[in-house]
Amino acid sequence: MKSNRIAANIMFGLGIFYMTLIVLAMTPWTQQLDDIKEAIMYTLAPLPLAGYLLLVGLGYLETPRRGILWSFVAYIAVMVVSTLLARPYCHWSGWLGVMWQLLLLGPFIAFFSYSGIQRRLSRVATYITLLALGTIIFGLLIHGVPTTDGNRSGLGTWVVKYYEKEAQPLNGRLNIIDKQLEQLSKEYEGAKDKAAQDSIRQRAQDLQGEAVQLTDSLNEITGGFVYRLMSTFDEPTAKAQPMSTILNRQFYAAFLLLILPFAIGSFLISGDWFKCFLTARTETARMDALFSKQVFWQLLCLFVTVAGFYSLMKTEAKESIYGGQIVIVVMIVGLYLFWQRRPWKHRGQVLAAMTAFFGITLPLFLVGYGPKLLQMFRPGDANGSKVTNFAVSIVSRQIIWGGAFDIFFDNPIWGGGPKSFGALFPFYRRPDYNLWEISHRTLSCHNYFIDIFCDTGILGVIAFGAFFGFLMWKALVSIRTDPDPKNSTLTLCALAGLAGFMMNNMISPNARWVIGSNQLWMGLGILAGIVNRPRIKQGDGEREGRHAPTRTQSRIALALFGFTLIGWAYSAAYGVNFFNSAQAQCLGQYHSRESDTNKGTIVMQGRRFLDMMDKELRKPGLTREQLAEINARKAADMKKYESARLTAMHLFEESLRLCPTNTTGYYKVATMYQAGRNFESSPLDVENALGAYKKLQELGPEYAQIRTNLRNVYEVLGKPEKALEQGRRAAQQTVDVEINKEFI
CATH class of the missing domain: 1.20.58 (Methane Monooxygenase Hydroxylase; Chain G, domain 1)
Structure with missing residues (x-):
């Protein structure tokens, strides 16, 4: 097999470039600050996969083990079949889910190709530590320091x-x-x-x-x-709970849980400078040991660890409580067991670091989260302290998971289809969901494994479980059998990080979003690289070996490389259109609001303005000139409102033209049509609004707000029977008073 050093470095460079953009990129020019992350994923994620297939085809990189390859292929096959068998309105989300999963091969392959040997694995840990350093410093700067008025003053402020x-x-x-x-x-x-x-x-x-x-x-x-x-970042929530570039405190907590063990591992393998300092015989040797690169790096790793766990606690994400505890338990058990069984060269350093780390972080967790844990034993209510009471979170998960399992029981073999939960959940959720902080539009189960049950059924769980379980088991075997203690340490840290991350995802949806899913598959790629490295016995020791691709495998890889280029063209075009669509929708949202107050849609503002003008016109004693002036002012202002409405409507339509699956755009277009010219809807406007709502129902048929708005549309069209039916359907779906107050 040809030398793979340069090829592996190329793949690692692609992985660094891609993951750095995914973690750090954000833009205020779209409705969501991290829409840019999703656009980056669609446009750049195929690049590492295409590069890997080309290099395998040319004989420069090894192929994955059969257990890794075939279990993943089986999972993708189940997703495809599940999409084909899904309900018609779930097909679009199913194919999007398949593409999404294939795109996640980008970070997986990039780090899989590089993480095979200890020297490279330590570089991976170095990169992840530096990435953590950047995000932590940014988060702390944004979080700021306490001020005298009880608030916080950070960089955003x-x-x-x-x-x-x-x-x-x-x-x-x-x-x-x-x-x-x-x-x-x-x-x-x-x-x-x-x-x-x-x-x-x-x-x-x-x-x-x-x-x-x-x-x-x-x-x-x-x-x-x-x-x-x-x-x-100057908003109260951001000042109270640091988010960094992850832009979501729960997702930021998951990110920290995954990467902090790598900082600990990098600290542990960085050399025994303290022993060199003690054994040095000259003053110059002592100074060299004290000011060596190892000292600087270990201090940096220590800072990242302490500051990272501080940020983790300050996020106040409930999931981080359990995830942090899992990381601690895995690290303690792993280090203790393998310290006893393996010939560690730095026992004193390992024991000191372990004692210092856990001696500091464990009390902090207990002090920071003790009161919150006690809240679990207090009954929660929908009208009380929603945010801090764990009971509310428990009930909300019961509602979401109950709906997910109902979907699974209706489709036990193949599931409802990838990413189908958002469209199917309204059929299965309890009507009181909105009283327990559950959004009207819930896109995932808030549990990664239940999502797989719901989306792909038993077969999907078996396939993914085989893939995930194979990696976990072989990683544990690698810790036990690897002759290099440093490699064992970093493998243990990767396992601890994934354990904490997956614990977080037991009650959080972050692995279903761009930032969380890419972190997860990066971590899985690191483990797969460790597992994929074969060892060939040679004398008393072992040497590294590689899975050289056969001629048939090389040909298949080159053929897949061609298909990947075609898929890359489609994915990149979709990513560009997705970002432009999000930007157009953001601009439409801006124009659909009153520019001077930025409160309420133009529909609300325009109607308030009309009421104000009508009251002014009804004042007694107005002269003809005064009436003419008021009417002229009314006409001028109405022209401004109408211009804003038309601009917003055209931008929303442009957003849908670029990305027809951007479902919220249909709702906004329909709202602009309902407003009507000069806020007096014509039959044509109402028919257009009806068409937009029906198109939205093709993508997500059962949302209470759609039913309520359809009721209003049918009332304007003079169809009271259909209006009554839509109102009743909305009342059956939710107990939200604002939606069904006429039917309670």
């Missing part, structure tokens, strides 16, 4: 305050202009001759022109990338 200081003079001048315009309005009402009214009107127009210029200047200051991004 400082940046926002800086820009607000720049905008303060402009805001002050705008306030003055508002008062002057109000005064001119009073003077205009009291003016008795036309010349005075014309003079006042001219002054008002000049002030309005100045206000437009000031508003444009304000938008330049507060509409920039940095301000919009940092203002996200």
Whole structure:
């Protein structure tokens, strides 16, 4: 077999590039700050897979073990069959789920190709530690420090305050202009001759022109990338609970659980500098030992570990309690057992590090989470302390998991189809779901393994269980049999990180999202690389061996490389369209709101404006000129609202053209149609709204809000029977008073 050193380095470079972008990238130009992560996944994830297949075909990289390969192939086959057998409205999500799973081979393959030997595995641990360092520092800067008023002041707060200081003079001048315009309005009402009214009107127009210029200047200051991004981290939740670049405190906790064991492992294998310092015979040798690279690196690993566990606790993610405990237990048991059985060269260092680490973190966890754990024994209620009471979380999981298992029992062999839970759950959930902090649109089961049961049935669980179990078992065997203690240590750390991560995913949906799923399959790829390395006995010791591809395997790999390039073209186009669609929807959301207050849709704002104008027109004693002025102002403002409505509607339609599966776009388009021209819906507008809602029902048929809006549409169309039927269907699905108050 040809030398694979350069080929493995290429794959590792691709993995570093891809995972760094996935973890760090974010943008304020879409509805969700991390939509860019999903676009990156669609456009770049096929690159490592294509590179791997090409290098295998040319004989530069080894093939995976049969247990790894065939169990994964079986899982993909089950997903495809499950998609074909799914209900018609679940086909689109099923094929999207299959593509999603194939894309996750990108980080898996990149780290699988490199993690075979100890030297490379230590470099992987180094990269993960540095990635953790960057995210932790960013999270701590955003989290900031306590202030005298009980809040926190972090980087987001400082940046926002800086820009607000720049905008303060402009805001002050705008306030003055508002008062002057109000005064001119009073003077205009009291003016008795036309010349005075014309003079006042001219002054008002000049002030309005100045206000437009000031508003444009304000938008330049507060509409920039940095301000919009940092203002996200200035919100109360972000200041209270650090999120870092992961942008979700629960997902950030899972990320920390996966990567912190690698920092611990990198600390343990970095060399015995302390022994060198004690045994040094000269002062120069002692200084060299004290200021060596090993000292710097171990101090850095120690900082990442301590700061990481501090950030983990501050996220206050309930899942991190159990995940952190699992990491601690696995590390303690693993280090203790293998320290007893294996000839460790650094026993004192290992024992000291283990004692210091667990002696610090375990009390912190008990102090930080003791009161929260006690809440589990107190009854929860839907109207009480929802956020902090664990009982609410338990009931919400009961509702979600109960619906998931009902889906599974209806489709026990093949499941409902990949990613079908979002469309099927409304058929199975309890009507009181909204009282227990469950979203009207729930996309996953909040449990990775129940998701597999629900999506792919028993066969999917068997296939994935074989894949996952093979990796776990062979990794444990590798810890026991590997002649290199450093390799055993890093393998144990990878197992501990995955154990904590999967424990987090027992009650969290993060592995079903971009950041969590890529982290999971990166970790699985590292384990697969360790497991895939064969050892060939040679004399008293062992040497490294590789699974050289056969001629047939090389040909198959080159053929799959061609298919991967075709799939990459489709996936990249989908990713670009997805991002542009998200950006168009974000702009549409901006235009669909009143620009000066940014509160409420234009429908709400426009109707309030009409009510205000109608009240003003009904005032007694108005002259003909005053009535004409009010009507002219009404027409001008209505023109502004109508322009905003049309712009928003066109942007939402453009979003759907780019990505027809972006389901929320149909709801927003329908809302804009329902608003109607000048907020008086024509039959054509209502028919268009009805068409958008029906298209949405093709993708997700049973949502209470859709039923409620359809009821309103049918009422406008003069179809009371259909309106009543839609209202009753909505009332059967939820006890939400706002949705079914007329049917309770």
